[in-house]
Amino acid sequence: MTSVRFLKEALLLGTLAVAGAGCASYSRQALPVREPLARGDLAAAESFLVDKKPGGDGLPYLMELGLVLRYQEKYVDSNQVFESAENLVDALYTKSISKEVLSLLSSDETIPYDGEMWERALINYYRALNYIDLGNYDGALVECRKLNHKLGVYADDFEDPPTYRNDAFALYLTAILYEVGGETNDAWVSLRLADQAYRHYEEAYGVPTPPSLQRDLIRLARQQGYTDEEERLMERFPDAQAPSTADLARRAEIVLFWEEGFIPAKIQEEATIPILKDAKDQDGDRGLWAVSLRDRYYHPRPYKKKELAYLLRFALPAYPPPTNADRPGWAQLGNGTTTMRSEVVEDLSAIARAGLDDRMGGILLKSILRALSKYAVTAGLEKEGGQVAGRVFNFLTAANEKADTRSWITLPKAIQVVRLLVEPGTHDLTLDCYGPTGRLVESVTFEDVTVEAGEVRFLSHRTF
Numbered sequence: 001m002t003s004v005r006f007l008k009e010a011l012l013l014g015t016l017a018v019a020g021a022g023c024a025s026y027s028r029q030a031l032p033v034r035e036p037l038a039r040g041d042l043a044a045a046e047s048f049l050v051d052k053k054p055g056g057d058g059l060p061y062l063m064e065l066g067l068v069l070r071y072q073e074k075y076v077d078s079n080q081v082f083e084s085a086e087n088l089v090d091a092l093y094t095k096s097i098s099k100e101v102l103s104l105l106s107s108d109e110t111i112p113y114d115g116e117m118w119e120r121a122l123i124n125y126y127r128a129l130n131y132i133d134l135g136n137y138d139g140a141l142v143e144c145r146k147l148n149h150k151l152g153v154y155a156d157d158f159e160d161p162p163t164y165r166n167d168a169f170a171l172y173l174t175a176i177l178y179e180v181g182g183e184t185n186d187a188w189v190s191l192r193l194a195d196q197a198y199r200h201y202e203e204a205y206g207v208p209t210p211p212s213l214q215r216d217l218i219r220l221a222r223q224q225g226y227t228d229e230e231e232r233l234m235e236r237f238p239d240a241q242a243p244s245t246a247d248l249a250r251r252a253e254i255v256l257f258w259e260e261g262f263i264p265a266k267i268q269e270e271a272t273i274p275i276l277k278d279a280k281d282q283d284g285d286r287g288l289w290a291v292s293l294r295d296r297y298y299h300p301r302p303y304k305k306k307e308l309a310y311l312l313r314f315a316l317p318a319y320p321p322p323t324n325a326d327r328p329g330w331a332q333l334g335n336g337t338t339t340m341r342s343e344v345v346e347d348l349s350a351i352a353r354a355g356l357d358d359r360m361g362g363i364l365l366k367s368i369l370r371a372l373s374k375y376a377v378t379a380g381l382e383k384e385g386g387q388v389a390g391r392v393f394n395f396l397t398a399a400n401e402k403a404d405t406r407s408w409i410t411l412p413k414a415i416q417v418v419r420l421l422v423e424p425g426t427h428d429l430t431l432d433c434y435g436p437t438g439r440l441v442e443s444v445t446f447e448d449v450t451v452e453a454g455e456v457r458f459l460s461h462r463t464f
Contacts, residue, residue, distance in 0.1 A: 026109070027265045027405040029054035033064060034262060037410065038464045042072045045410075055406060059088050059113050063408045067126060071462055075130040082127045088112075089120050108366065108404035117154050118164050118351050119408045121147050125170060128177075129257065132458045137180055144174040163204050163354040168197035169346040169415065172213055176255065179220075180456050188220045205350035210343040212419045214240040219248075243421065252451035254420040254429065256459040258331050259412035260441075263348050264322075266356075266405035270315040274308055310375055314367050315403040316360070319353050327436040328414040335420070335427040342416035349413040363404075370401075412462060424453040433463045 029052070036044035049065045062085035069078035092114035115123075124147035131139035147170050155165040175190035195217060198209040214233070219242040221230040234240070326349050331342040381389045418431075429446040442463050451457045 025268055025402060025405040026055040026060060027267065027407070027409065030060065030064065030409050031265055033068075033410060034464075037068070037071075040464070042068060046072065055113075059085055059092070059115055060406050060408065062088065063115070063119065063123065064410045066123070067408075067410050070126055070130060073133070075133050079127050079130045082123050082130075085123050086120075086127075089115055089123070108363075109402060109406065113404075113406045116352070116355050116407070117151065117162065118167070118348070118355060119411075120154070121151055121167050121170060122408070122411065124150070125167075125173070128173065129460060133460070137177055141174065141177045141181065144170055144177060148174065162358045164351050164358075165200075166193075166197050167346075168194050168201045168207075171197055172210070172345060175213075175216065176456070179216075184220065184223065188224060191217050191220060204354060205347045207344055207347050207350070209237075210345055210417065211237075211240060212343060212417065215242040218242040219245065248421075249454045251421050252424050252453060252455045252457065254333070254418075254422060254427075254449065254451065254457050254459060256333055256418040256420070256431065256461065258342055258416045258418065258431065258433065259414070259460070259462040260329055260331075260416065260433065261325075261413040261463065263352055263407075263409065263411040263413050264319045264326065265409045266317045266403075266407050267320055268315050268403040268405060269318045270313065270401070270403070273312045273314075275310040275312055310378060312371055312375075313401045314371070315401045316363060316367060317356065317403040317405050319356060322349070322353070324436055326413060328416065329433065329435040329441065331416060331418060331431055331433045333418040333420050333429055333431050335422055335429050338420060338422060340418050340420045342418045344414055345417050346415040347413075348411055348415065352407070422451065424451060424455075426450045429459075431461055433461075 032052075033045050033048050033054070036042070036048065045068045046065070049061065049068060053061050054064075055061060062081055066078050066081035066085060069081060092112050114120075124143045128140040128143035128147075131137070131143065147167065151166050151170075155162065158165075171190050171194035175187045175194060178184075178187035178190055191213065194213060195209055198207065198213070202208040214237040218230060218233045218237065218240055221233055222242070223245050328344045328347060332339050333342070334340070420429075427449045429449055431444050431446070432440060433442045433444070435441045444461055446459055449457065449459070
């Protein structure tokens with residue numbers, strides 16, 4: 001009776017695994033949302049997400065919907081969705097052991113997705129932008145503080161520091177908001193932290209300290225009376241021409257966030273390796289699993305027997321190789337009198353690729369453990385129900401092996417900032433957006449932008 005029960009339960013697990021993981025990957029389900037976005041039909045993009053709910057109604061869906069609502073200027077609705085996403089992240093922070101065990105017989109997509117560190121941070125970033133557009137700068141500052149605090153908590157989970165351990169751009173935005181609120185000391189501290197973070201960004205992602213941040217550092221050091229620090233900063237940044245505090249008070253500043261393109265979507269890379277009977281024989285005490293995936297894939301071995309012992313299949317998430325199109329472009333904002341060029345402050349494509357590289361060792365280990373678990377069930381089935389039962393389970397679970405390609409695919413590939421000093425009054429501003437090759441991609445006009453002396457006005461634009 002026990003043998004029959006084992007046979008039925010094992011085959012049922014294999015069948016459920018295929019049923020649960022046999023559908024298309026998240027990337028394939030969700031990528032169609034980019035089509036209406038690319039043609040500017042934001043309402044159609046929202047309808048696609050609400051109707052199709054690619055990947056279910058979990059975190060990826062909430063992140064995609066929150067961003068699409070923001071681009072429709074539905075800032076309150078967007079923040080409500082992002083709040084649900086943030087609450088879900090907090091709830092998923094403690095992982096379920098039972099769900100981890102289930103993933104050992106199916107795929108990682110059976111576990112609710114709790115987001116990459118940088119994705120969690122961007123939830124709060126976009127909530128901050130929504131508050132800015134609603135005129136609630138205090139609310140925006142709260143989101144920035146939460147973002148910076150959470151990244152410190154998440155980083156503590158790693159034995160080795162991850163590449164993305166704090167967000168330089170979030171710290172920079174925090175400094176701008178502090179200064180807008182008149183909190184100069186806090187702005188100075190955040191600027192110093194942002195500068196330190198950008199030193200790491202330059203090494204990890206090729207994004208140096210933005211020139212506008214350099215100017216802010218020199219200006220605030222001068223304003224705070226830190227003469228020695230001002231001299232050190234001017235030596236570090238000889239090209240930075242910081243405006244005076246009096247000039248800023250007399251004029252006004254336009255701060256524009258430009259988001260361009262799409263972040264790369266994860267793909268699946270896979271390898272299927274037949275383990276033959278004589279492979280087990282030749283490995284002796286080392287057993288079937290002493291034959292590594294890498295060695296078997298790149299260095300095939302000759303075997304005498306041809307009978308299949310086990311079909312080993314790995315599926316791992318990956319990003320497509322970077323191309324020139326992945327590089328950030330540039331933009332310029334002007335009012336007919338003054339023009340400023342954009343500065344890259346966040347290269348999300350580079351952050352995403354580095355983040356996956358950081359986690360790949362753990363993903364590969366999880367794949368090996370999953371293969372071991374499936375092999376243990378296969379061996380038990382062969383013992384209890386015969387070779388045919390074992391083969392059926394092996395083929396079922398090999399067919400269901402699927403990489404976890406879930407990610408936030410409506411994000412831009414990069415975020416850039418333009419900071420333009422203008423005279424108080426009303427301005428028509430033109431933003432010219434160029435691709436990596438220098439081709440003009442889009443030109444957009446912001447009409448009747450009114451600013452008062454000493455005011456900082458925030459704008460944003462997304463180029464798909």
